[in-house]
Amino acid sequence: MKKNTNARTLWLLFKTMFVLSSCTFGGGFVIVSLMKKKFVDELQWLDEDEMLDITAITQSSPGPLPVNASVIIGYRMAGIVGSIIAVFGTILPPMIIISLISLCYEEFRTNTIVATALQVTRAGVAAVIVDVTLNLAGNIIKMKNVFYISLMIVCFIAVVIFKISAMLIILFCLFIGILTAVLSYRKELS
Numbered sequence: 001m002k003k004n005t006n007a008r009t010l011w012l013l014f015k016t017m018f019v020l021s022s023c024t025f026g027g028g029f030v031i032v033s034l035m036k037k038k039f040v041d042e043l044q045w046l047d048e049d050e051m052l053d054i055t056a057i058t059q060s061s062p063g064p065l066p067v068n069a070s071v072i073i074g075y076r077m078a079g080i081v082g083s084i085i086a087v088f089g090t091i092l093p094p095m096i097i098i099s100l101i102s103l104c105y106e107e108f109r110t111n112t113i114v115a116t117a118l119q120v121t122r123a124g125v126a127a128v129i130v131d132v133t134l135n136l137a138g139n140i141i142k143m144k145n146v147f148y149i150s151l152m153i154v155c156f157i158a159v160v161i162f163k164i165s166a167m168l169i170i171l172f173c174l175f176i177g178i179l180t181a182v183l184s185y186r187k188e189l190s
Contacts, residue, residue: 005078010085013077016043017070017089024066030125031066033132035073045077052139056177060170066090151176 016038024031032055039046046054058068067090074086101108108114140148155173158164 005081009078010082012043013074013082014085014089017074017086018093021066021090022093030128030132031069033128033135035069036135039073046073048139050076052136055136060174 020031020034020038036051040048040051054069054072058065061068067087070086070090071083074082140152155169159166159169
């Protein structure tokens, strides 16, 4: 796909990342669902598989998921300039919000209305995370690949029952993914 660096695309990229980042409470998993709705369903800049790949890459890369995703999506749409614009749109809202909160920290810390609002926000975040999890699991199931479905179930059991670190699960799945890709590549060559 040819990179589109016209001003309209760059502005839409910045504005979209700014709005998504402004409306995201609760960390990376929340923004995944919003990005999917915006970039796959609405703008059709990405397809479902690309969004799953971006989610996997950003989860296994160091740094905040929204910033990692904005680098990839920005580059995908408009090259290096797109990455810079998307990252700036992603990091600007939290910087503004944290700066404003730091000015009034004592008032926020003791205010019961703010504390209640944050509790309610946590409930909403939990619902969005469940939605993302179900969507990602549904996409795996739709592939009808027994290996992937089994791997998903084994990883779930490993984390929930055996309390294995999510980082180890991600590294294990990365290893399995690389191994699968190498074996698939070798099979194509023969």
